[in-house]
Structures are given as C-alpha cells and as structure tokens.
Amino acid sequence: xxxxxxxxxxxxxxxxxxxxxxxxxxxxxxxxxxxxxxxxxxxxxxxxxxxxxxxxxxxxxxxxxxxxxxxxxxxxxxxxxxxxxxxxxxxxxxxxxxxxxxxxxxxxxxxxxxxxxxxxxxxxxxxxxxxxxxxxxxxxxxxxxxxxxxxxxxxxxxxxxxxxxxxxxxxxxxxxxxxxxxxxxxxxxxxxxxxxxxxxxxxxxxxxxxxxxxxxxxxxxxxxxxxxxxxxxxxxxxxxxxxxxxxxxxxxxxxxxxxxxxxxxxxxxxxxxxxxxxxxxxxxxxxxxxxxxxxxxxxxxxxxxxxxxxxxxxxxxxxxxxxxxxxxxxxxxxxxxxxxxxxxxxxxxxxxxxxxxxxxxxxxxxxxxxxxxxxxxxxxxxxxxxxxxxxxxxxxxxxxxxxxxxxxxxxxxxxxxxxxxxxxxxxxxxxxxxxxxxxxxxxxxxxxxxxxxxxxxxxxxx
Ligand SMILES: *Cc1c(COP(=O)(O)O)cnc(C)c1O
Numbered sequence: 001x002x003x004x005x006x007x008x009x010x011x012x013x014x015x016x017x018x019x020x021x022x023x024x025x026x027x028x029x030x031x032x033x034x035x036x037x038x039x040x041x042x043x044x045x046x047x048x049x050x051x052x053x054x055x056x057x058x059x060x061x062x063x064x065x066x067x068x069x070x071x072x073x074x075x076x077x078x079x080x081x082x083x084x085x086x087x088x089x090x091x092x093x094x095x096x097x098x099x100x101x102x103x104x105x106x107x108x109x110x111x112x113x114x115x116x117x118x119x120x121x122x123x124x125x126x127x128x129x130x131x132x133x134x135x136x137x138x139x140x141x142x143x144x145x146x147x148x149x150x151x152x153x154x155x156x157x158x159x160x161x162x163x164x165x166x167x168x169x170x171x172x173x174x175x176x177x178x179x180x181x182x183x184x185x186x187x188x189x190x191x192x193x194x195x196x197x198x199x200x201x202x203x204x205x206x207x208x209x210x211x212x213x214x215x216x217x218x219x220x221x222x223x224x225x226x227x228x229x230x231x232x233x234x235x236x237x238x239x240x241x242x243x244x245x246x247x248x249x250x251x252x253x254x255x256x257x258x259x260x261x262x263x264x265x266x267x268x269x270x271x272x273x274x275x276x277x278x279x280x281x282x283x284x285x286x287x288x289x290x291x292x293x294x295x296x297x298x299x300x301x302x303x304x305x306x307x308x309x310x311x312x313x314x315x316x317x318x319x320x321x322x323x324x325x326x327x328x329x330x331x332x333x334x335x336x337x338x339x340x341x342x343x344x345x346x347x348x349x350x351x352x353x354x355x356x357x358x359x360x361x362x363x364x365x366x367x368x369x370x371x372x373x374x375x376x377x378x379x380x381x382x383x384x385x386x387x388x389x390x391x392x393x394x395x396x397x398x399x400x401x402x403x404x405x406x407x408x409x410x411x412x413x414x415x416x417x418x419x420x421x422x423x424x425x426x427x428x429x430x431x432x433x434x435x436x437x438x439x440x441x442x443x444x445x446x447x448x449x450x451x452x453x454x455x456x457x458x459x460x461x462x
C-alpha cells in the first residue's frame with residue numbers, strides 16, 4: 001500500500017514512512033493511493049469479535065507489509081490494554097433510534113486515546129527496529145496533547161513537545177499535560193490560540209533544516225495512522241446495530257475533521273453509512289462551508305467545547321482532495337488562497353461533499369440545554385462536545401439508526417457540565433488525585449525562532 005500527498009508534489013511513501021513523517025514535504029497530507037474494501041461478508045464477520053480482533057481486520061489492508069500479522073496483533077493488544085472498559089467503545093441508547101458511542105474510556109478520557117495509544121505502540125515498534133530517535137511536536141486544543149503525552153511518556157527513543165494555547169484549555173486538560181514526570185515530556189504553553197499553535201507546528205515542518213536536524217515527527221490528526229485507528233469504531237458500532245444488512249448514520253462533534261473523515265473512510269471501505277453529519281459549535285467554518293461553498297476564516301471565539309474551537313480544519317483537505325477528483329494541484333491552489341483568508345469550493349466539488357456529508361451547528365445555549373435535557377431524559381451525562389453532537393443529530397433522527405460520537409468524558413469539563421445541569425461530574429477514581437499534583441510547563445512566545453531554539457536546547461540536554 002502506497003501513500004500519496006493531497007498536494008501531489010511529495011514522494012510516495014509506505015505506511016510506516018507516512019506514519020513517521022506526518023505532514024508531507026509539499027505541505028500536504030498523506031492518503032492511501034486507493035481505499036481497500038471489505039465485502040458485506042467481511043463486515044458481517046466482525047459481529048461477535050472483540051474490539052482488538054475487529055481492529056486487526058479493518059486496519060490490516062492499510063499497513064501493507066510493515067508488520068507481520070503477529071506483530072500487528074501485538075501492537076493492537078498493547079494499544080488498548082489500558083482502556084477501562086472491556087468493550088473499548090461501548091454503545092448506549094439515548095432515545096428511539098439514537099445511540100451514543102462512548103469513546104472516552106481510554107487513559108485520558110477522550111476519543112483521541114483510540115488513535116494515540118495505537119500510534120505510540122506503532123512508533124515504539126518501528127523506531128526500535130530502525131534504531132532511530134524522533135522528536136514529536138504536537139499542537140493541541142486540549143485533548144490531543146494529553147493523549148500524546150500519555151502514549152509517548154517514558155519511551156526512550158522519543159521526545160514529545162506539546163504546544164497548547166495558554167489559558168484556553170480546561171484545568172484537567174492542562175494538568176494531564178503538565179503533571180507527568182517523565183523527562184521526555186515537554187508541555188509548552190503558547191501565547192496565542194489553537195490556530196496559532198497549529199500554524200507554528202506547520203512552520204516547523206516546512207523548515208526542512210530544523211525538521212531534518214531534530215528528526216521531527218507529527219502525531220496531530222493529520223497523521224494518517226491516527227485517522228486509520230478511528231475507522232475501526234465506525235465499523236464495530238454499525239455492526240452491533242445490524243450493518244451491513246441495515247444502514248447506520250453518524251453524527252460527529254468536529255474540529256479538525258479527523259474523526260469524521262475516518263467515518264468517510266469506513267464508508268468508502270464498504271460500510272453502508274446513510275449520513276455523516278458534521279456537528280460544529282459556534283466556531284462553525286465547516287457548517288458555513290457546507291451551506292455556502294465558501295471556506296472563510298473568521299477567527300476563533302472560545303466556547304465551552306474547546307477541543308472544537310478551530311477555524312482551520314486540517315483534515316478537511318483530505319475530503320477536498322477526493323472532491324476535486326484527487327487533483328493535488330487544485331488542492332495546493334486552494335490552500336494557497338487560504339493563506340489570504342478564504343477559498344471558494346467549486347460547484348462540482350461541493351456536490352461531491354454534500355453527497356457524503358451533512359452539517360449542523362449548536363450554539364452555547366443549545367449545548368447547555370442538551371446537557372441538562374439528556375440527563376433528565378435518560379440519565380446520560382454528556383461532555384459539551386458530545387452535547388453539540390447530540391443537539392445537531394436531533395435534526396437528522398429518522399428510520400435509520402443514528403450514532404452520535406461521545407468524544408470526551410464529562411469529568412474532563414466539570415465546570416461547563418456543572419453550569420449546565422447543576423451537578424459536578426466526578427473524575428474516575430484512578431485519576432482523582434491529579435488536581436493536587438505539581439505542574440511542569442514552559443511559557444513560550446508565538447515565535448518560530450524562539451520555539452525551535454528551545455526544542456533544540458531541550459534535546460541536547462538529554
Ligand atoms: C479533538 C476533539 C474533537 C474534534 O475531533 P476532530 O477529529 O478534530 O474533528 C471533538 N471532541 C473532543 C472531546 C476532542 O478532543
């Protein structure tokens with residue numbers, strides 16, 4: 001299996017190379033040259049399998065000959081061993097034909113653990129075999145950073161630097177990033193918002209001298225291996241609701257478009273998905289784009305669902321690549337225009353996007369009301385991100401079962417949940433002491449040179 005860049009101007013790579021690289025050298029994102037398919041029988045055969053067994057069947061065709069079957073099974077087993085729920089991704093029912101896929105039973109209580117725990121094990125295996133070291137730099141709006149730190153802490157061939165927007169993540173998200181004591185973990189609080197963090201990360205990748213000098217590797221949701229890990233739970237949940245004999249729809253609380261893009265891949269693999277609904281908070285660039293065809297940056301307004309506070313949605317580029325008939329030059333042109341603040345999606349590409357995706361937006365008031373209402377209606381406590389999903393899904397309920405993805409545990413956002421429903425969700429017992437632990441964090445300016453110097457200095461000290 002070969003991987004190609006969405007901007008058509010970078011070397012083709014194997015799965016392992018694409019995973020270790022992250023962003024392509026032409027600024028694009030890696031995607032498989034073609035999407036392997038599962039037959040209806042293959043999909044039906046997932047019924048009754050454990051999450052790990054299903055993960056092996058779904059991901060195996062994408063990794064090519066990077067690992068033997070036994071090696072890959074071992075990697076998957078280690079990745080999900082730290083989850084606190086034996087089903088890994090359990091489904092609960094909210095209402096007639098509306099289900100919630102709980103993706104928050106991993107070590108940092110957000111769905112990012114599904115991808116990050118796997119990528120940690122994949123990196124460890126590959127780097128040990130190649131006898132190499134890498135520097136991982138990630139940008140986070142809150143959950144990616146803690147998930148990355150939890151996945152890579154203590155690994156001898158990796159340093160992990162996480163950039164987060166100073167003052168714009170929840171206390172628990174910050175504590176999860178700043179309390180690990182491992183020497184290879186570096187939490188950096190950047191003076192700016194999440195888009196600034198993400199822009200600095202891109203700049204580092206485009207500075208080839210720095211990139212090669214520190215052996216930079218990316219684990220943001222642009223990393224193909226992360227998208228791949230997320231494909232699995234679309235299949236397992238759909239199969240438990242009767243797929244492939246019955247269609248299923250999904251609503252996905254969306255920021256960087258990684259999670260919902262994984263749903264699109266599941267559909268391309270052959271899973272009969274009726275609708276894929278993009279749910280945004282008040283930072284609704286994707287919803288506006290789906291409505292108008294114009295992708296226009298407007299700046300971020302902080303919300304109670306901070307992991308979706310985003311204006312440049314990186315993985316959307318992968319959907320655009322397909323919508324433009326896999327024309328890398330056309331995508332490169334759009335991204336060029338985006339540097340000036342906006343681009344217009346062609347009519348043909350919009351039609352393709354609308355074939356696959358619907359969209360909706362939830363305001364802050366609607367999100368709060370949804371948290372309160374669901375608790376009253378069925379006792380389920382939603383985090384604000386999941387509540388955005390449930391609210392948007394409401395407009396799409398019908399005969400086809402709807403699965404809304406619950407992307408974080410409510411206890412990760414206790415202030416917002418308490419304000420909405422009057423009771424404070426408790427952290428799971430194994431994390432209860434986290435708020436009392438000492439923090440280790442470095443404040444950094446929104447400046448590329450200063451950041452690169454700091455990273456080089458830290459690595460030299462190790
Ligand atoms: C990251 C995140 C999202 C958004 O996921 P994307 O893949 O970036 O679209 C939604 N909810 C939570 C809790 C998250 O951590």
